[in-house]
Amino acid sequence: MKGCVACGLAATRKNTVFARGNPASDLCFVGEGPGADEDAQGQPFVGKSGQLLDKMIAALGYHRDDVYICNVVKCRPPNNRNPEPDEIAACEPFLKAQLASLQPKVIVGLGKFATQTLLRDQTSITRLRGQWREYQGIPLMPTFHPAYLLRQPEEKRLAWLDLQEVMKRFGKKG
Numbered sequence: 001m002k003g004c005v006a007c008g009l010a011a012t013r014k015n016t017v018f019a020r021g022n023p024a025s026d027l028c029f030v031g032e033g034p035g036a037d038e039d040a041q042g043q044p045f046v047g048k049s050g051q052l053l054d055k056m057i058a059a060l061g062y063h064r065d066d067v068y069i070c071n072v073v074k075c076r077p078p079n080n081r082n083p084e085p086d087e088i089a090a091c092e093p094f095l096k097a098q099l100a101s102l103q104p105k106v107i108v109g110l111g112k113f114a115t116q117t118l119l120r121d122q123t124s125i126t127r128l129r130g131q132w133r134e135y136q137g138i139p140l141m142p143t144f145h146p147a148y149l150l151r152q153p154e155e156k157r158l159a160w161l162d163l164q165e166v167m168k169r170f171g172k173k174g
């Protein structure tokens with residue numbers, strides 16, 4: 001994937017950003033795409049929102065390296081704009097291959113864009129969150145993106161309810 005030029009995002013990226021964490025994990029988090037920090041380091045969720053995601057993962061009883069974390073698109077859209085449909089279509093085979101190889105028991109969709117893209121459903125994230133759905137036959141729990149939670153900390157309470165649903169799936173108590 002490193003040298004991929006299948007869409008226009010190849011022209012402006014510094015690094016492709018494949019994934020981080022445990023490729024044998026039962027739990028997979030999927031976000032939208034790399035930001036500036038991720039593009040610079042070639043790792044997903046390494047900036048401030050990554051630190052909050054690590055706290056969310058710790059609240060589930062895992063270390064950040066225990067779970068698998070990736071994005072819908074693997075290269076940074078310029079100025080953090082949303083990826084275009086043709087870019088998503090070009091990159092989706094990588095995500096499908098990742099998930100087919102990983103075979104997670106649960107996917108957590110991080111934020112409106114990743115969740116709407118995975119589910120092909122334009123319903124708002126405030127309505128999607130907290131309700132179990134499926135992607136490629138895998139249970140998917142939509143919740144808010146950590147970057148949104150940094151801007152709207154009062155919504156962390158709802159994100160915690162979503163994570164508790166995930167914990168229940170794994171037989172853990174919240």
Ligand code: SF4
Pocket residue numbers: 001004005006007008009010016073074075087090091
């Ligand atoms: Fe290739 Fe995906 Fe990067 Fe586009 S976003 S260049 S499809 S790796």
